[in-house]
Amino acid sequence: MKPGEIAIVGAAESTRIGAVPEMAQIMLHADAALNAMADAGLKPSDIDGVACVGPMMPQQIAHYLGITPKWVDGTGVGGCSFMLHVRHAAAAIHAGYAKTILITHGESGKSRINATPRPPEPQSLNGQFEAPFGPMGPPTLFPIPVLRYMKATGTTHEHLAQVAVVQREWAGKNPRAAFRDPITIADVLNSKMIAYPFRLLQCCLVTDGGGALILTSADRAKDFPQKPVYILGSGESVETTMVSQMQDFTSSRAFRVAGPTAMEMAGIKHSDVDHLMIYDAFAHLPLYGLEDLGFVKRGEAKDFIWEGNTRPGGKLPLNTNGGGLSYTHTGMYGMFALQESVRQVRGIAPAQVPDVEISVCHGVGGMFSASGTIVMSNQRP
Numbered sequence: 396m397k398p399g400e401i402a403i404v405g406a407a408e409s410t411r412i413g414a415v416p417e418m419a420q421i422m423l424h425a426d427a428a429l430n431a432m433a434d435a436g437l438k439p440s441d442i443d444g445v446a447c448v449g450p451m452m453p454q455q456i457a458h459y460l461g462i463t464p465k466w467v468d469g470t471g472v473g474g475c476s477f478m479l480h481v482r483h484a485a486a487a488i489h490a491g492y493a494k495t496i497l498i499t500h501g502e503s504g505k506s507r508i509n510a511t512p513r514p515p516e517p518q519s520l521n522g523q524f525e526a527p528f529g530p531m532g533p534p535t536l537f538p539i540p541v542l543r544y545m546k547a548t549g550t551t552h553e554h555l556a557q558v559a560v561v562q563r564e565w566a567g568k569n570p571r572a573a574f575r576d577p578i579t580i581a582d583v584l585n586s587k588m589i590a591y592p593f594r595l596l597q598c599c600l601v602t603d604g605g606g607a608l609i610l611t612s613a614d615r616a617k618d619f620p621q622k623p624v625y626i627l628g629s630g631e632s633v634e635t636t637m638v639s640q641m642q643d644f645t646s647s648r649a650f651r652v653a654g655p656t657a658m659e660m661a662g663i664k665h666s667d668v669d670h671l672m673i674y675d676a677f678a679h680l681p682l683y684g685l686e687d688l689g690f691v692k693r694g695e696a697k698d699f700i701w702e703g704n705t706r707p708g709g710k711l712p713l714n715t716n717g718g719g720l721s722y723t724h725t726g727m728y729g730m731f732a733l734q735e736s737v738r739q740v741r742g743i744a745p746a747q748v749p750d751v752e753i754s755v756c757h758g759v760g761g762m763f764s765a766s767g768t769i770v771m772s773n774q775r776p
Contacts, residue, residue: 401612408604420503420508421455425460428499439460446496449469472760472765472767473761475760476760476767478733481733500725524639555592558682559678563721597677600721608734629767630660632652646683654687658688669748673713676724680759683763736755
């Protein structure tokens with residue numbers, strides 16, 4: 396498959412994000428899907444492929460929206476599942492399995508309407524070898540590698556706090572962001588301790604919301620009302636469901652596969668990238684992402700962010716919607732990262748970066764258990 400052969404022709408989030416207690420998860424999926432169809436000038440009968448991630452299944456979404464698909468994908472690897480859906484949808488369109496594919500997300504992370512608890516099953520690897528020792532979800536599992544990373548790279552608490560400070564600067568430019576007031580390093584370090592070394596302002600939001608994308612072949616893209624966003628490259632990988640069993644606590648193997656694979660497929664250099672999204676459920680993830688994708692050398696991410704390179708006006712704008720720390724985070728954030736990359740490439744983002752041609756959108760699933768990367772452009776090679 397050649398770079399630019401597949402395009403995103405529809406993209407939208409749910410009408411509301413944040414607290415939406417009157418909508419169950421399937422309704423958030425449908426709301427976002429209908430918004431994306433309106434963006435693309437389509438109706439449900441025009442869609443012949445559906446992808447989503449649990450607890451919703453493709454058959455539920457297809458039935459709810461009145462779609463009869465020829466291709467479906469229910470791949471679920473955590474919050475970056477949507478990056479994999481984009482990759483798989485592009486391959487399916489290339490292969491002729493479908494012509495117009497809808498990818499949806501909807502999650503009642505805050506209100507928990509029709510939401511299914513997902514504790515580790517006792518018989519699972521996590522249930523046997525991590526849960527008995529007391530971790531209670533991501534805030535207590537993610538610190539396991541972070542402390543080693545901090546020691547190995549010289550990253551300080553102030554460095555980690557600066558990630559949240561910079562992303563709040565971007566959120567201040569975004570009317571839909573949950574938190575927009577400026578914060579300082581002192582604010583972050585004085586916020587409530589959640590699980591060492593993470594304090595409250597270094598942890599993601601918990602919200603309701605959804606999003607949807609529509610993909611088709613680039614040859615058809617000119618027939619749609621919006622400017623196409625071309626898929627230049629994609630990558631995916633997994634490592635382990637147990638964060639305690641990572642190959643290297645200071646680096647994600649899944650990141651090191653997915654990111655470079657996408658960029659190599661796209662035929663781009665790091666200097667070609669105008670805009671970057673790195674899934675930021677917690678403040679350390681942009682540091683790992685910058686290093687594992689090769690934007691900076693090992694141990695240099697802390698200084699790269701500290702020196703202002705990722706903030707408004709910096710040379711590599713990062714997480715320009717405010718990220719999972721300040722914009723929104725329903726539990727699986729990858730769809731919202733993709734939406735912001737699309738907006739930036741289209742030139743319509745609230746905090747628009749000037750002259751964006753290429754955006755790299757990188758996601759994580761679970762506690763470093765999976766990764767997916769998509770390279771987008773408004774120019775077809």
